[in-house]
Amino acid sequence: MSGQVTFRIWRGEKGAGELRDYTTEISSGMVVLDVVHKIQATQANDLACRWNCKAGKCGSCSAEINGMPRLMCMTRMSDLPLDKPITIEPVRAFPHLRDLVTDVSWNYEVKKKIRKYQPRKPDNPDGTWSMEQDDIDRVQEFRKCIECYLCQDVCHVLREHSLHSKFIGPRFLVYSAALEMHPADTANRLPELKDDFGIGYCNITKCCTKVCPESIAITDNAIIPLKERVVDRYYDPLKRIFRAITGSGGD
Amino acid sequence: MLTIHVPVTRNGFGRTSRPDAWWVVPFLTFLGLGAFVVYVTWAAFQGDHYRFGPYLSPLYSPEIFGDPKTAWFGGRPSWIPSFLPFTPALFVLWAPGGFRFSCYYYRGAYYKAFWADPPSCSVGEPRKSYRGEASFPLILQNIHRYFLVVALIFLPILWRDVWEGFWFDTGFGVRAGSLILLANTILLTGYSLGCHTFRHQIGGILDQLSRRPIRKQGYRMASCFNRAHMQWAWASLFSVAFSDLYVRLCSMHIWTDWRIF
Numbered sequence: 020m021s022g023q024v025t026f027r028i029w030r031g032e033k034g035a036g037e038l039r040d041y042t043t044e045i046s047s048g049m050v051v052l053d054v055v056h057k058i059q060a061t062q063a064n065d066l067a068c069r070w071n072c073k074a075g076k077c078g079s080c081s082a083e084i085n086g087m088p089r090l091m092c093m094t095r096m097s098d099l100p101l102d103k104p105i106t107i108e109p110v111r112a113f114p115h116l117r118d119l120v121t122d123v124s125w126n127y128e129v130k131k132k133i134r135k136y137q138p139r140k141p142d143n144p145d146g147t148w149s150m151e152q153d154d155i156d157r158v159q160e161f162r163k164c165i166e167c168y169l170c171q172d173v174c175h176v177l178r179e180h181s182l183h184s185k186f187i188g189p190r191f192l193v194y195s196a197a198l199e200m201h202p203a204d205t206a207n208r209l210p211e212l213k214d215d216f217g218i219g220y221c222n223i224t225k226c227c228t229k230v231c232p233e234s235i236a237i238t239d240n241a242i243i244p245l246k247e248r249v250v251d252r253y254y255d256p257l258k259r260i261f262r263a264i265t266g267s268g269g270d
Numbered sequence: 271m272l273t274i275h276v277p278v279t280r281n282g283f284g285r286t287s288r289p290d291a292w293w294v295v296p297f298l299t300f301l302g303l304g305a306f307v308v309y310v311t312w313a314a315f316q317g318d319h320y321r322f323g324p325y326l327s328p329l330y331s332p333e334i335f336g337d338p339k340t341a342w343f344g345g346r347p348s349w350i351p352s353f354l355p356f357t358p359a360l361f362v363l364w365a366p367g368g369f370r371f372s373c374y375y376y377r378g379a380y381y382k383a384f385w386a387d388p389p390s391c392s393v394g395e396p397r398k399s400y401r402g403e404a405s406f407p408l409i410l411q412n413i414h415r416y417f418l419v420v421a422l423i424f425l426p427i428l429w430r431d432v433w434e435g436f437w438f439d440t441g442f443g444v445r446a447g448s449l450i451l452l453a454n455t456i457l458l459t460g461y462s463l464g465c466h467t468f469r470h471q472i473g474g475i476l477d478q479l480s481r482r483p484i485r486k487q488g489y490r491m492a493s494c495f496n497r498a499h500m501q502w503a504w505a506s507l508f509s510v511a512f513s514d515l516y517v518r519l520c521s522m523h524i525w526t527d528w529r530i531f
Contacts, residue, residue, distance in 0.1 A: 085288060087391070173391050176402065178392070179400075180399075182400065222408070226392070
């Protein structure tokens with residue numbers, strides 16, 4: 020695979036700007052980030068673009084490639100239709116800084132708000148815990164997350180409706196699920212998930228699952244199980260009666 | 271929660287940078303679900319041709335009230351006002367209908383296909399306001415677990431219908447209708463046992479599954495079905511409608527029920 024290809028890249032600052040065309044030669048094996056770097060080196064030295072590992076593990080080079088949130092370093096040119104210009108835009112769910120770079124610091128602040136891991140008392144005299152691999156398998160899937168925030172970007176609650184003040188987004192529902200389902204954790208995050216973190220805003224479109232570069236089943240394995248736990252606690256009248264009779268925890 | 275200012279570049283309904291045919295899947299979903307609802311509503315109000323030989327249409331099972339010779343509790347109950355329509359299907363369809371309507375997979379599918387919320391991933395929406403499932407009316411979707419209980423009660427009844435579908439006047443036999451009812455019930459079982467709520471209740475609710483070996487096996491089974499929940503959902507949707515159509519057309523002598531042995 021080689022030949023000329025046209026990239027249509029968003030150029031501008033703080034949300035204002037335009038799409039500009041850059042035509043360049045590509046060769047076999049290139050990914051989108053390679054082409055962006057080539058354009059940066061030869062045609063647009065001032066093109067701002069965040070990247071780091073080029074291996075799909077740092078989550079820095081998130082962008083919208085032909086309208087879909089993807090990692091530039093993991094998107095092969097051979098997987099894209101080259102007969103039309105390829106559009107590269109910054110992620111839309113966060114404040115735009117310059118060109119392909121956005122300010123994702125909102126995510127760091129949200130993460131601080133989530134109740135931390137609170138382990139039960141150690142199981143063993145030496146202060147360690149014993150856990151079965153079967154019990155930890157489920158949360159290990161969530162630990163694959165590289166915090167690229169593609170799921171946050173594609174989530175229409177943040178992207179389209181800007182409900183950043185009411186909804187923490189798929190990434191932090193996965194983070195909450197990893198803590199909430201941990202076999203040694205004792206903290207209860209359900210009140211925040213229902214009220215402050217807005218899990219009810221998710222309407223299960225599964226777009227977050229589709230764009231996850233780590234193939235985490237975000238909706239099926241993290242969000243829906245958390246929704247079910249919230250229903251258990253707040254919306255199931257029979258479970259409420261059962262808890263009242265048995266005294267097994269309040270709200 | 272934290273507030274940030276994100277100048278939303280709202281492009282309007284259907285606007286996107288995606289060059290692919292993103293509208294195909296929601297459009298097919300709209301057609302598929304729409305056709306099913308129209309057919310089932312029509313079939314439910316017919317009130318006849320729902321039995322053929324040993325076969326009973328799944329839309330009419332269990333026949334709680336209906337034909338006095340075959341229904342559990344006889345004919346039309348006297349407490350139903352005469353001006354209301356009556357068919358056996360109207361007594362049962364609320365349960366599987368509610369189960370599917372509140373199903374997590376279908377919710378995501380019809381929010382996109384019928385309500386464009388969103389039309390597809392990273393495609394512009396028609397409305398600015400959004401309440402999701404956090405408030406009325408969609409908060410009522412949380413009733414799904416109760417519909418699940420009813421659906422699980424229906425399953426053994428449908429399996430009994432399958433068993434009866436192999437017994438003819440001449441004794442045990444296998445005909446096309448027997449296999450259609452069997453396939454339909456297998457698909458309905460796979461769909462029900464892969465339900466996200468079932469998966470949660472049987473084991474997902476526990477953080478230390480290893481201490482409950484039976485529930486752990488149940489969770490593994492439910493997870494196995496759940497991985498293809500969408501496929502089970504669509505296959506069982508079509509099989510229910512086709513099973514009713516098959517029984518109906520055989521009963522009307524339009525189709526012949528092929529005898530295999």
